[in-house]
Amino acid sequence: MPRLSRKLRKWTAAFLDLPQDVALDLPRVTMIGGLQVTVENHRGVLHFSPKTLRLAMDRGEMEVTGENLVIRNIGAEEVFVEGEILGVTLHPKGKPSG
Amino acid sequence: MKGTWFAAVRGYVWIKLIGGNPETFLNAATAQRIGLWNIAFSKDGELTFGISVPDFFRLRPLVRQCGSKARILAKRGVPFQLARLSRRKTFAAGMLVFVSLLFLLSTFVWQVRIGGDTAIPEEQILRAAREEGLFPFQWSLRLQDSSVLARRLTARLPDASWVGVEKKGTMIVITVVDSTKPDAKSAKGPQDLVAKMDAVVTRIIAENGKPQVERHDRVRSGQVLVSGWLGDADRRKAVVSKGKVMGLVWHEMRIVSPLVREQKTLTGASKERTYWVIGSRALQIAGYGGEEYAESRTGAALYPWRLGRWMLPLGILKEREMEVLTTRDSLTAAQAKEAGLRQARTELLSRCGTDARITSENILHEQSESGKVRLTVLYEVEQSIAVERPIIQTPSE
Numbered sequence: 001m002p003r004l005s006r007k008l009r010k011w012t013a014a015f016l017d018l019p020q021d022v023a024l025d026l027p028r029v030t031m032i033g034g035l036q037v038t039v040e041n042h043r044g045v046l047h048f049s050p051k052t053l054r055l056a057m058d059r060g061e062m063e064v065t066g067e068n069l070v071i072r073n074i075g076a077e078e079v080f081v082e083g084e085i086l087g088v089t090l091h092p093k094g095k096p097s098g
Numbered sequence: 099m100k101g102t103w104f105a106a107v108r109g110y111v112w113i114k115l116i117g118g119n120p121e122t123f124l125n126a127a128t129a130q131r132i133g134l135w136n137i138a139f140s141k142d143g144e145l146t147f148g149i150s151v152p153d154f155f156r157l158r159p160l161v162r163q164c165g166s167k168a169r170i171l172a173k174r175g176v177p178f179q180l181a182r183l184s185r186r187k188t189f190a191a192g193m194l195v196f197v198s199l200l201f202l203l204s205t206f207v208w209q210v211r212i213g214g215d216t217a218i219p220e221e222q223i224l225r226a227a228r229e230e231g232l233f234p235f236q237w238s239l240r241l242q243d244s245s246v247l248a249r250r251l252t253a254r255l256p257d258a259s260w261v262g263v264e265k266k267g268t269m270i271v272i273t274v275v276d277s278t279k280p281d282a283k284s285a286k287g288p289q290d291l292v293a294k295m296d297a298v299v300t301r302i303i304a305e306n307g308k309p310q311v312e313r314h315d316r317v318r319s320g321q322v323l324v325s326g327w328l329g330d331a332d333r334r335k336a337v338v339s340k341g342k343v344m345g346l347v348w349h350e351m352r353i354v355s356p357l358v359r360e361q362k363t364l365t366g367a368s369k370e371r372t373y374w375v376i377g378s379r380a381l382q383i384a385g386y387g388g389e390e391y392a393e394s395r396t397g398a399a400l401y402p403w404r405l406g407r408w409m410l411p412l413g414i415l416k417e418r419e420m421e422v423l424t425t426r427d428s429l430t431a432a433q434a435k436e437a438g439l440r441q442a443r444t445e446l447l448s449r450c451g452t453d454a455r456i457t458s459e460n461i462l463h464e465q466s467e468s469g470k471v472r473l474t475v476l477y478e479v480e481q482s483i484a485v486e487r488p489i490i491q492t493p494s495e
Contacts, residue, residue, distance in 0.1 A: 074137065
């Protein structure tokens with residue numbers, strides 16, 4: 001997304017009091033205790049193992065760590081993960097992941 | 099996964115992905131909008147997931163692209179069950195036969211039951227029902243509509259005022275309501291009306307027969323009041339004499355009335371005790387303590403346990419003890435006399451019949467001794483004095 005367009009969108013969202021995820025196409029993470037995580041607006045699976053799940057975002061990556069992770073359901077837009085979730089980490093673009 | 103039942107109807111498979119790159123496979127699958135669920139790693143580090151059957155066929159090129167192999171772990175759902183069933187023809191046929199047999203048998207009448215409180219013998223009702231085609235193991239499609247059946251059964255049962263036919267599954271309930279009939283009068287032979295006791299006739303009404311006495315006549319016990327014989331000496335006929343004869347009768351009553359009246363009343367206080375009953379023994383489990391009553395009355399109720407229609411020798415006994423208070427009123431001689439007379443009057447009237455009436459009361463003797471009032475009273479009562487006596491006819495020579 002060009003820089004100008006993104007700035008405009010951000011300004012509009014702030015001015016009209018819109019939720020940022022609607023205006024900016026950001027991922028929306030819903031977490032229920034340490035049991036379930038739903039990530040909407042992801043851009044694909046980068047890595048999946050029983051301990052970690054790395055998802056691509058528009059700008060950067062997101063990492064879900066835990067034990068015995070199971071992808072309950074996966075669609076083009078959302079992922080629903082179950083297991084003993086220990087952490088959700090965001091890695092914006094440019095910074096090293098890990 | 100749109101609900102497990104939906105997936106089960108369409109059929110789904112558990113897949114194990116061997117080799118290749120699981121991430122590329124997942125991204126490719128989501129890009130193709132192939133629904134996967136329960137994606138997890140097995141202990142050997144291989145990706146396992148569930149997928150619906152139509153999606154499974156779309157999955158194959160993807161698997162090949164990723165350079166891996168898909169292995170089916172298990173097949174679930176209705177289509178696979180049906181396929182398995184089609185291999186076992188006899189079993190499938192048995193299921194079909196069972197369902198059709200169940201349906202066929204449910205179209206029969208299995209039971210005809212008679213409800214309602216009726217004096218008509220059950221066999222008569224069942225016979226009438228049978229003639230209308232209503233009997234066990236009748237095919238219920240051959241039965242008529244229940245309102246038509248009810249109407250026809252009413253016509254066949256003259257003693258019933260209403261018949262209801264109700265179909266409850268395979269059971270038919272016939273409800274019969276009896277018509278009320280006047281009480282059957284027993285045929286009476288010819289009879290006289292005679293006096294029950296010595297009296298003075300006050301009123302005589304003969305509905306049938308010939309009155310033999312008049313008003314103010316003195317009659318003795320056993321004297322004929324209304325004769326059943328009509329006609330002369332040689333042309334005569336015995337009839338059933340009917341009528342009403344009232345007369346004045348004297349009764350002498352001896353009354354003893356106490357001067358102290360005891361009255362027992364319940365105070366309202368009560369205690370409840372609960373027992374477990376085993377056979378003829380009882381074990382108290384509740385209701386201990388509390389003050390004992392000086393005087394009490396105890397009522398008990400047994401609640402036996404039932405098993406179906408058998409009564410078990412076990413149960414619960416509930417006992418209620420109610421406190422009783424006795425009050426003693428001392429009466430004056432006049433009050434005691436009045437109470438005694440009142441009791442004597444009710445006793446007399448109940449003895450003399452419903453249409454009796456006390457016309458006079460005469461105290462002959464009155465004595466008060468050892469806490470009691472003794473009275474001798476002569477009552478004059480107007481009461482029915484007629485009693486029926488059959489005429490025994492000797493056959494004419």
